[in-house]
């Protein structure tokens with residue numbers, strides 16, 4: 325079923341469900357209709373009513389086991405009860421088939437399924453309802469009818485407190501509620517319900533809505549809008565495309581741990597720690613540019629291995645180095661073009677990304693493709709250890725940088741990563757096709773550079789060969805210089821899953837941390853009297869060699885303790901990007917094009933000459 329309408333910002337397009345679905349249909353029989361009732365904020369309980377359109381005698385309903393994050397989270401664990409009735413109100417049988425699937429028998433006309441679900445995991449990957457607000461990742465809340473997943477859906481909200489409003493990129497319906505043309509689109513639309521602040525702006529013919537749910541003292545809406553205008557202008561001109569009329573940004577700035585960003589086709593939801601935001605708006609610009617670029621890369625330029633989405637188990641893909649990592653590379657160029665970072669900051673960030681990769685021993689044992697497949701293990705602290713895994717974000721961002729330089733070299737300056745993305749947009753996204761993971765990226769890179777780039781993919785994408793940085797950076801007149809720094813050494817490393825506590829991942833043998841009693845798996849609640857709300861590296865950056873460390877921890881067998889010791893120091897390898905000696909005019913010219921994220925010689929210009 326195709327929809328005869330263009331999605332617009334909710335305040336502009338008020339349609340009836342019949343119009344939304346096409347006039348010939350009787351809406352109540354054609355669509356799966358959901359009502360989400362916010363029944364108890366203290367207990368974090370909502371009740372969902374699903375009116376299933378008529379269908380066969382036996383219907384199955386599935387609640388996804390994963391969504392948003394590549395981690396199986398079994399949302400069914402939060403379902404308290406399920407019941408069903410027919411149109412006349414007679415109870416019909418509900419039979420549980422597995423942990424996340426239910427079968428309804430004997431309601432061939434219309435069946436009404438009701439269930440209660442507990443929602444208290446914070447955004448942007450979770451669903452949460454409390455006395456402050458509701459933020460809903462709908463895949464965590466809504467079961468789908470297995471035989472009607474691709475059919476139209478409507479959702480409405482009930483028992484919403486009087487002072488709360490609803491913000492979502494879904495299309496509003498005149499009879500109340502919102503519509504989507506299938507389940508995937510429905511759950512690709514986050515919902516914020518509460519007493520939030522809102523702004524909007526137009527840029528390049530599109531409308532942007534900005535929703536912020538945070539303490540007013542913690543942010544400046546005008547500054548956020550100014551930053552967003554730069555990002556969307558830079559991104560749409562870089563891609564030479566704008567595949568939407570309306571886009572929504574949803575922000576939360578909590579004082580506790582914050583979840584990060586989640587991309588959607590027509591929106592993004594971003595959660596950033598308020599103290600980190602107070603120090604610098606750099607992280608906000610960086611995560612926003614990344615999530616915004618995802619509207620192309622991963623939402624529309626999409627690997628075949630992620631389609632169709634399998635909500636019942638892991639969806640394995642080797643392409644996250646590109647879909648995530650190269651999204652970060654694109655975000656770097658967008659920030660440069662938008663004037664949000666300068667050359668110095670860009671090269672510093674690249675150097676620290678190189679340092680991060682080189683310091684992880686696993687860069688010699690786990691490839692970028694394997695890291696993508698293993699994304700499903702990221703919830704486990706052991707997996708996150710430097711000797712066990714690399715990050716497909718980190719290596720993928722650097723592969724985006726080096727692939728860009730390789731394409732420039734192979735095409736004699738006529739193409740860059742920008743042309744690779746535009747080619748994939750034209751040849752895949754615009755044609756409704758999906759790309760064949762790394763081979764699809766290679767196809768695009770070779771098409772725009774007219775050269776064989778198999779070596780790049782074999783060695784650095786599928787393989788674990790050391791990346792010869794200087795061979796890549798020489799063309800733009802830069803070299804990577806290795807050095808060592810004396811850094812404070814706390815004697816342990818820690819990491820966290822997206823919503824979990826910071827957890828000790830390794831304790832250095834013979835260190836003061838070990839003598840103080842710190843153990844693998846201990847959860848860190850406070851560092852030097854403050855809640856451990858940021859990333860481990862950010863927390864440790866505030867430490868000096870010889871400085872005092874006080875940790876409040878919860879041990880693996882329970883029980884809170886305080887441990888104290890003094891930090892030591894250690895030598896750490898780090899990398900810097902510096903100009904080569906005697907930089908040539910040609911290198912300078914290439915550098916200038918590189919910093920714009922553009923081909924040095926535009927193919928259009930060449931044709932005109």
Ligand SMILES: [Zn+2]
Pocket residue numbers: 587614615618647648651
């Ligand atoms: Zn991402």
